Amino acid sequence: MDDSDIFRLRDTIPDAERALAAKVRRFCDDRVVPVINDYWERAEFPFPLLEPLAALGVTGGTIQGYGCPGFSPLGSGLVSMELARGDGSLSTFMGVQSGLVMNAVALLGSDEQKQRLLPPLARLERIGAFALTEPQHGSDVVALETTARRLGDGYVLNGAKRWIGNAVFADDIVVWARDAHDDVGAYVVNKGAEGLETRLITGKIAKRASWQADVTLTNVVVPAENRLEHSHTFADAARVLTAARPNIAWGALGHAQAAYDLAVAYCHERESFGQPIAATQLVQFRLAKMLADLTAMWLVCLRLAELVAGDAVTPAMASMAKMHNAEHALRITAEARDLLGGNGILLENHVARHFVDAQVVSTVEGTDSVHALIVGRDITGLSAFT
Numbered sequence: 472m473d474d475s476d477i478f479r480l481r482d483t484i485p486d487a488e489r490a491l492a493a494k495v496r497r498f499c500d501d502r503v504v505p506v507i508n509d510y511w512e513r514a515e516f517p518f519p520l521l522e523p524l525a526a527l528g529v530t531g532g533t534i535q536g537y538g539c540p541g542f543s544p545l546g547s548g549l550v551s552m553e554l555a556r557g558d559g560s561l562s563t564f565m566g567v568q569s570g571l572v573m574n575a576v577a578l579l580g581s582d583e584q585k586q587r588l589l590p591p592l593a594r595l596e597r598i599g600a601f602a603l604t605e606p607q608h609g610s611d612v613v614a615l616e617t618t619a620r621r622l623g624d625g626y627v628l629n630g631a632k633r634w635i636g637n638a639v640f641a642d643d644i645v646v647w648a649r650d651a652h653d654d655v656g657a658y659v660v661n662k663g664a665e666g667l668e669t670r671l672i673t674g675k676i677a678k679r680a681s682w683q684a685d686v687t688l689t690n691v692v693v694p695a696e697n698r699l700e701h702s703h704t705f706a707d708a709a710r711v712l713t714a715a716r717p718n719i720a721w722g723a724l725g726h727a728q729a730a731y732d733l734a735v736a737y738c739h740e741r742e743s744f745g746q747p748i749a750a751t752q753l754v755q756f757r758l759a760k761m762l763a764d765l766t767a768m769w770l771v772c773l774r775l776a777e778l779v780a781g782d783a784v785t786p787a788m789a790s791m792a793k794m795h796n797a798e799h800a801l802r803i804t805a806e807a808r809d810l811l812g813g814n815g816i817l818l819e820n821h822v823a824r825h826f827v828d829a830q831v832v833s834t835v836e837g838t839d840s841v842h843a844l845i846v847g848r849d850i851t852g853l854s855a856f857t
């Protein structure tokens with residue numbers, strides 16, 4: 472039994488999902504953790520990890536068919552958890568590729584679009600990006616200003632996007648834009664399209680081994696077959712985000728689990744005042760609080776997976792899970808960093824990476840405050856943000 476599993480929650484996980492999680496964990500332990508700090512420090516994307524990552528066969532998560540693994544929501548969540556437990560930059564890459572881009576195609580594409588786009592994305596032969604956020608519209612992205620004008624058989628896109636993961640090297644960028652009828656659609660812009668420019672955002676303090684970009688679209692022509700057929704309103708973008716959100720909650724759990732495990736091990740090793748710090752009352756109190764938080768995060772994820780499997784997840788449920796786990800990951804990773812003292816700020820001890828990466832988890836795909844507002848609307852029936 473895992474010492475951190477005080478409620479024996481892992482006992483409830485079926486063998487297939489347990490084996491899947493163990494496979495991803497081995498991949499992270501053997502291939503990712505030994506090399507990732509160097510990439511992180513240099514702010515470089517770990518391209519050599521793409522081939523072994525593709526070979527794991529986990530890209531596409533719950534999507535059935537089209538070369539995708541068709542995991543249960545629990546299996547897919549555990550994959551996200553284990554990837555984040557290994558490294559947040561790699562899990563961010565997969566969150567975009569598998570969670571946002573592939574779910575957009577799977578939920579909103581025609582059968583022809585799914586046949587064409589999903590298999591190479593699942594094999595990581597083609598890389599995707601999901602361009603929703605704009606320089607002036609993050610939380611209020613519903614106000615998006617990027618335009619799509621009909622031209623002959625296709626569309627012409629104009630606008631700017633910000634913080635777009637994978638965009639600098641992506642083959643297929645799913646760009647959200649508003650047309651002349653005020654409809655909001657998803658358009659797949661291919662690498663090298665004339666008028667498409669990407670600029671890497673540098674100077675980040677977190678998720679440094681993942682790449683985000685500023686994207687500008689100046690009269691970019693997109694053929695009609697690249698407008699995702701069933702994308703019509705902002706609610707369609709929201710459907711994709713809701714589908715991807717559980718994996719953010721699982722990713723937060725991965726950061727927290729890694730930080731907790733590292734902290735417990737360190738507290739046994741580190742001696743102060745002639746005894747391991749693990750033997751002191753204050754440290755035990757802090758570890759107990761961390762474990763209670765971690766257990767709550769697991770419970771949220773396991774129940775969320777059941778709700779997804781039963782097709783019963785509401786936006787408020789997904790928001791609450793994301794908000795809860797992101798906040799708890801911030802607390803646990805901060806405590807772990809502090810318990811390692813000065814060593815906690817050294818990359819080589821790994822906690823620092825999880826500590827700063829957890830900051831991003833609480834911002835991406837809706838900040839904690841914005842998710843609280845979605846839950847608040849559900850509680851009161853009153854929207855505080857429209």
Ligand SMILES: Cc1cc2nc3c(=O)[nH]c(=O)nc-3n(C[C@H](O)[C@H](O)[C@H](O)COP(=O)(O)OP(=O)(O)OC[C@H]3O[C@@H](n4cnc5c(N)ncnc54)[C@H](O)[C@@H]3O)c2cc1C
Pocket residue numbers: 567601602603604608609610611633634635636637678683831834835836837838839840841855856
């Ligand atoms: C590393 C990283 C990767 C990302 N990847 C992608 C990607 O691949 N694709 C993509 O489209 N986007 C991506 N994003 C963008 C991300 O989704 C946005 O950063 C996020 O939605 C928040 O928007 P913002 O940064 O503009 O903050 P803002 O919306 O400007 O928010 C600033 C602050 O104001 C608060 N706030 C805003 N409105 C309200 C309100 N009504 N009431 C109370 N508080 C409010 C927020 O909670 C926050 O604290 C990424 C961001 C980061 C940092």
